[in-house]
Amino acid sequence: xxxxxxxLKTVFLASTFVFATSCKQEKRATEDTVETTKLETxxxxxxxxxxxxxxxxxxxxxxxxxxxxxxxxxxxxLRKGTAVLIYVTEPFLPNKQVKAxxxxxxxxxxxxxNSTKKFLTGIYPYSIMNSIFYPVYDNQHALKTxxxxxxxxxxxxxxxxxxxxxxxxxxxxxxxxxxxxxxLVKSNLENEIWTKIRINPNNLPIGDITMIPSFxxxxxxxxxxxAYNAKASLSSKxxxxxxTIEYPELERKLHINxxxxxxxxxxxxxxxxxxxxGPSAKLMTxxxxxxxxxxxxxxxxxxxxxxxxxDSLGL
Numbered sequence: 192x193x194x195x196x197x198x199l200k201t202v203f204l205a206s207t208f209v210f211a212t213s214c215k216q217e218k219r220a221t222e223d224t225v226e227t228t229k230l231e232t233x234x235x236x237x238x239x240x241x242x243x244x245x246x247x248x249x250x251x252x253x254x255x256x257x258x259x260x261x262x263x264x265x266x267x268x269l270r271k272g273t274a275v276l277i278y279v280t281e282p283f284l285p286n287k288q289v290k291a292x293x294x295x296x297x298x299x300x301x302x303x304x305n306s307t308k309k310f311l312t313g314i315y316p317y318s319i320m321n322s323i324f325y326p327v328y329d330n331q332h333a334l335k336t337x338x339x340x341x342x343x344x345x346x347x348x349x350x351x352x353x354x355x356x357x358x359x360x361x362x363x364x365x366x367x368x369x370x371x372x373x374x375l376v377k378s379n380l381e382n383e384i385w386t387k388i389r390i391n392p393n394n395l396p397i398g399d400i401t402m403i404p405s406f407x408x409x410x411x412x413x414x415x416x417x418a419y420n421a422k423a424s425l426s427s428k429x430x431x432x433x434x435t436i437e438y439p440e441l442e443r444k445l446h447i448n449x450x451x452x453x454x455x456x457x458x459x460x461x462x463x464x465x466x467x468x469g470p471s472a473k474l475m476t477x478x479x480x481x482x483x484x485x486x487x488x489x490x491x492x493x494x495x496x497x498x499x500x501x502d503s504l505g506l
Contacts (some may be wrong), residue, residue, distance in 0.1 A: 193414075194401070197380075200230065200314050203355070212454075212475055214254045223273075223283070223344050227248065228421050230284050236328075236331055236434055237330060238328035238329045238331055239328050239391070239425050241327060241328075241331050241482060242467050244409065244451075244454075245390070245453070246266075247325075248454050249278075249280045249302065249327070250280060250410070250490060251387070252346050253268070253486050253488040253489075254277055254278060254486070254487065254488065254489055254490075255276075255277070255278045255279070255454075255484060255485075255498055256275065256276075256277050256281035256484065256485045256487065256489060256504065257275065257276045257433070257451060257456070257457065257481060257482075257485075257488050258274070258481070258482040258483055258484075258505050258506055259273065259274040259275070259276070259300045259459070259479035259480055259481055259482060259483040260273065260479065260480050260505075261274040261308060261310060261478075261479045261484055262462065262477060262478050262479075263308060263310045263317075264269055264412070264462075264464070264465060264466035264475035264476065264477045265310070265317070265474065266312060266466065266467055266468075266473070267466050267467030267471060267473060268466075269280075269312065269475065269477075270307050270310040270311060270312060270317075270370075271311075272279070272308060272310025272311065272317075273308075273309055273310075273505070273506055274307065274308045274309075274445050274479045275306070275307045275504075275506070276304060276305075276306050276308065276385070276457060277304070277305040277307075277489070278302060278303070278304050278389060279302075279303055280300060280301065280302055280303070280327060280384075281299070281300075281301055282294070282295075282298040282299070282300060282301075282334075283298060283299045283301040283324055283326075283334060284297070284298060284299075285298075285299050285334065286296065287335060288324075288335045288409070289351050295387075295472075299334065300326070300327045300328075301324045301325055301326055301327060302326075302327050302390060303322065303323065303324050303325075303386075303388060304321070304322070304323045304325070304386050304455065305320065305322050306320065306321045306323075306385065307320045308320075310398050311344050312342070314362055315342055315344075315483050316342065317341075317342045318340070318341070318342070318356055319338075319341075319372050319407055320339050321336070321338050321382060321406065321407060322335075322336065322337045322338075323335075323336045323382050323383055323385065323386050323403070323497045324336070325383050325386035325390075327339060327390060328391055329390045329391050329394055331353070332353050332377060332379075332380060332383060333351075333353060333382060333383040333386070334352075334379055335350070335351065335352055335353065336350070336351045336373075336380065336382045336383070336406065337349065337350040337351070337406075338350075338406040338410065340407070340410060340411070345363075345364030346364070347362065347363045347364070347368075347400070347410055348361065348362050349361035349362075349406050349410065349416075351375075351406070353377070356367055356374045356375060356376060356377060357374070357375040357376070357377055357378075357403075357471065358372075358373075358374060358375075359371070359372070359373040359374075359416055360372050360373075361374055361410075361416070362394035365413075367413075367482070368410075368413070371416075373416060375403070375416070375417070375418070375463075375503070378402060378403055378418035379396050379400055379401065379402040379403070379418075379421075380403050381402055381403060381404050381408075381436065381445070382403075382405055382407045384436070384447070385447070385457070388434060388447065388449055388455055388457065389454065389457075390451070392425065392432060392434065392455055395423065395425055396423050397423050397424060398422070399420070399421075399422055400420075400421055400422070400423055400438065401418040401419065401420060401421065402418060402419065402421045402423070402438075403416070403417065403418050403419075404419060404438060404441065404443070406506065408441075408443065408462075408464065412441075412464070412465075414441065419438050419440055419441060420438070420439065420440060421436050421437060421438050422436075422437045422439075423435065423436050423437075423440075430450060430451050430459060431448055431449070431450060431451060432444070432448070432450070432451045433446055433447065433448050433449075433453075434447045434449075435447075440456040441464070442464065442465055442474070443462070443463065443464040443465075444462070444463040444464075445460065445461075445462050446460060446462075447460045448459045448460060456481075456484065457481075458481050459478065459479075459481060460478070460479050461476055461477065461478045461479075462476065462477045462478075463476045464477075473503065482504065482505040483503060483504050483505060484505065485500065485504060486501070
């Protein structure tokens with residue numbers, strides 16, 4: 192009898208294990224199916240047609256580099272420096288979310304923006320870089336954005352990947368920020384605005400919206416990474432259009448000024464926000480004004496003889 196009971200118990204446990212394992216496999220299969228379906232859905236999003244002007248300008252085999260005179264508010268004072276916007280089209284792998292090395296039908300063509308700022312805070316320098324990978328078809332949010340900030344106290348890195356949700360990770364030398372991993376509901380991204388302008392400013396979000404502010408601002412101001420209520424507007428005067436984003440809760444306002452006609456070149460911008468910390472913080476305005484634009488394949492201009500190109504950009 193004991194032997195029979197033992198055998199029955201063994202069969203029951205084995206059956207239970209198989210059932211549990213099958214459930215796990217089914218769950219994993221379901222998750223995989225959902226993920227695959229999501230990716231396929233995004234691939235099937237209608238692609239807005241590209242104009243001949245766009246193709247001729249952005250697929251000429253070079254990049255657009257524009258330099259700016261910068262006045263950056265930091266620690267309650269304005270700092271003089273330089274900013275550079277580098278735009279270029281690239282093939283992008285949607286699954287790995289990196290630049291593609293080879294031609295593949297799965298690749299998505301993106302307009303990539305690398306933006307840099309360099310300025311001094313007293314004895315030590317600041318170096319800031321943002322990267323935005325935005326589909327040229329202007330049919331979904333940026334596929335990926337990243338930020339790096341370096342100064343003598345340490346450095347910070349943050350990255351957002353556009354998958355089923357926005358997956359945000361960051362690493363900082365500050366204890367209160369340290370290593371973070373967040374899952375965010377998809378919303379407008381301030382970082383992607385700079386590429387949307389260059390593709391089709393008529394598609395910019397307007398009115399009362401929610402928007403995730405630039406990662407640069409959130410890190411330097413030590414604000415929570417989330418979508419905030421904002422008001423966005425677009426105006427035009429004498430050939431220059433201005434896109435404005437106001438964040439009441441953050442007491443911050445951004446104005447981006449660009450030419451109203453293609454290729455919608457960004458001429459300048461201003462950013463109003465409280466600079467400094469505690470009771471000494473005050474409302475200040477950072478600004479950038481264009482110096483010069485070059486269309487060139489900079490990645491091949493890496494000899495000492497090419498240093499003269501930096502002079503022409505005022506860098």
